[in-house]
Amino acid sequence: xxxxxxxxxxxxxxxxxxxxxxxxxxxxxxxxxxxxxxxxxxxxxxxxxxxxxxxxxxxxxxxxxxxxxxxxxxxxxxxxxxxxxxxxxxxxxxxxxxxxxxxxxxxxxxxxxxxxxxxxxxxxxxxxxxxxxxxxxxxxxxxxxxxxxxxxxxxxxxxxxxxxxxxxxxxxxxxxxxxxxxxxxxxxxxxxxxxxxxxxxxxxxxxxxxxxxxxxxxxxxxxxxxxxxxxxxxxxxxxxxxxxxxxxxxxxxxxxxxxxxxxxxxxxxxxxxxxxxxxxxxxxxxxxxxxxxxxxxxxxxxxxxxxxxxxxxxxxxxxxxxxxxxxxxxxxxxxxxxxxxxxxxxxxxxxxxxxxxxxxxxxxxxxxxxxxxxxxxxxxxxxxxxxxxxxxxxxxxxxxxxxxxxxxxxxxxxxxxxxxxxxxxxxx
Amino acid sequence: xxxxxxxxxxxxxxxxxxxxxxxxxxxxxxxxxxxxxxxxxxxxxxxxxxxxxxxxxxxxxxxxxxxxxxxxxxxxxxxxxxxxxxxxxxxxxxxxxxxxxxxxxxxxxxxxxxxxxxxxxxxxxxxxxxxxxxxxxxxxxxxxxxxxxxxxxxxxxxxxxxxxxxxxxxxx
Numbered sequence: 001x002x003x004x005x006x007x008x009x010x011x012x013x014x015x016x017x018x019x020x021x022x023x024x025x026x027x028x029x030x031x032x033x034x035x036x037x038x039x040x041x042x043x044x045x046x047x048x049x050x051x052x053x054x055x056x057x058x059x060x061x062x063x064x065x066x067x068x069x070x071x072x073x074x075x076x077x078x079x080x081x082x083x084x085x086x087x088x089x090x091x092x093x094x095x096x097x098x099x100x101x102x103x104x105x106x107x108x109x110x111x112x113x114x115x116x117x118x119x120x121x122x123x124x125x126x127x128x129x130x131x132x133x134x135x136x137x138x139x140x141x142x143x144x145x146x147x148x149x150x151x152x153x154x155x156x157x158x159x160x161x162x163x164x165x166x167x168x169x170x171x172x173x174x175x176x177x178x179x180x181x182x183x184x185x186x187x188x189x190x191x192x193x194x195x196x197x198x199x200x201x202x203x204x205x206x207x208x209x210x211x212x213x214x215x216x217x218x219x220x221x222x223x224x225x226x227x228x229x230x231x232x233x234x235x236x237x238x239x240x241x242x243x244x245x246x247x248x249x250x251x252x253x254x255x256x257x258x259x260x261x262x263x264x265x266x267x268x269x270x271x272x273x274x275x276x277x278x279x280x281x282x283x284x285x286x287x288x289x290x291x292x293x294x295x296x297x298x299x300x301x302x303x304x305x306x307x308x309x310x311x312x313x314x315x316x317x318x319x320x321x322x323x324x325x326x327x328x329x330x331x332x333x334x335x336x337x338x339x340x341x342x343x344x345x346x347x348x349x350x351x352x353x354x355x356x357x358x359x360x361x362x363x364x365x366x367x368x369x370x371x372x373x374x375x376x377x378x379x380x381x382x383x384x385x386x387x388x389x390x391x392x393x394x395x396x397x398x399x400x401x402x403x404x405x406x407x408x409x410x411x412x413x414x415x416x417x418x419x420x421x422x423x424x425x426x427x428x
Numbered sequence: 429x430x431x432x433x434x435x436x437x438x439x440x441x442x443x444x445x446x447x448x449x450x451x452x453x454x455x456x457x458x459x460x461x462x463x464x465x466x467x468x469x470x471x472x473x474x475x476x477x478x479x480x481x482x483x484x485x486x487x488x489x490x491x492x493x494x495x496x497x498x499x500x501x502x503x504x505x506x507x508x509x510x511x512x513x514x515x516x517x518x519x520x521x522x523x524x525x526x527x528x529x530x531x532x533x534x535x536x537x538x539x540x541x542x543x544x545x546x547x548x549x550x551x552x553x554x555x556x557x558x559x560x561x562x563x564x565x566x567x568x569x570x571x572x573x574x575x576x577x578x579x580x581x582x583x584x585x586x587x588x589x590x591x592x593x594x595x596x597x598x599x600x
Contacts, residue, residue, distance in 0.1 A: 007482075007527065008483060008486070008527055009520065013520065015484075015487045015491070016491055019495075020494045023498045024498075028503065029498045029501070029502070030503070031497050031505050032498045034510060034513055035493075035554070036494060036516075037553045037556075038513060038517040038553050039517065041553050042520070042550060086528055088528050089529075090530050106533075107529045107536045109538050109539060109542065140524045
């Protein structure tokens, strides 16, 4: 625990005024009294301002969960502040956390608090930099600290942009929802006018057609159902450099932001969304809908750390799909395992879309011992293999699209929905 | 990342550096010219104080200036000594503000204004002392007067030590 200590300004004032007054008295020189009189008063005021008790300092933040780009204020509550005149704070820089003021240092008079703003620049579990706090008594005579406080952890959710999609789901399967079903039921979308059957509702009778044809006819509609969406995020590795939101993006940045946008879109229209991250942690969220479920998905995304799964091989992961699920694989497709995963899901008869998350300027990070020419050649070869994999996936009926913002999937989903409505032919 | 010195911090440090030089040179218009080596020494010590405002080295420049005024002026009391006192005080106050935080801290406007007000009030003590001493200069001052003053100051120091003991004294 830190104690109140005499500050350098008080020592200086005591020293200079003491020597000055001593010279004045010993040599009888009034000029010395004139010169040091202000410092003598300063020293006296500083001594009288000595605090009696130790302060209690409670650091905190306004929010512990943020979206990328959002800011929270790092606050400091100081008890027994009537004996304290100045509060001085200096926060260390932390990775992907921006400070305001940019150097992280503020000082202010006690009672007129100035907070330190901390802005999260990248998704993930982030920790605010260590903060050093010093307190000063009245007239700067005594100093407490500086005492270091460990920064609080903040959960930073991937940023997502809300938008309204117009495309219908390829294979809606639920009981209720917003998507037009292939089955007839109690919806609003017109399907046909057909002869009356036992059980049809009276209000469905089309009297004009019934009178013309001489028998009762009813208007039939398509039922409306919800869709299920599975987001598969490839976090086996992170390619490219991440400089935070609004700047250079890595492959995992693209995947998380795209995943967040798609999840928000589908949950917003009442669909059920599930998440599976292929990573050491194996983050998983089951099917569900609603704002709390979206928060759960974004929270799991924020916990993701890239790497190979520890407990299971990638091509043996159980994705817990249900019939009719639309699968969106967010991956840079630089590993054969993820291509296998996409094909495996496709063979189950599920509509699968691969979102290519590899940034255009991504380059491998190689050690200084590696010859840059060899590294560049190896990378180019890897990109050629990747292009081949993507072409084979597209040929197998799995659309591959690069992420260009929230409306990227709309056209692809519309085409998949049209394809799902076509009659199927089978060869014997 | 190495933080840069903000403009406010630069201004405060400029005052710490320049004010002791102004204090030693403020007697020049009235014919009190300090030797060049002494001005250089004050400048070097002032620079050290500006670089480390929370260090005791800052006292050296101020002590050197006071010592020169005491030896060079003798028992005279020119008006420029009030200006010199103001400059010494400005350096001390600027160092106090700079010592509130790390090098890259930009001084708070409220704190700066508080210390400007205090500085002006403290400078008034110097001006008042000058007026009192000049007003009483016609009268003869006996040696006993100065000895009595020394006794009073010593008594005040003893009293301050009793009221504000050092942390080590409490354990005894």
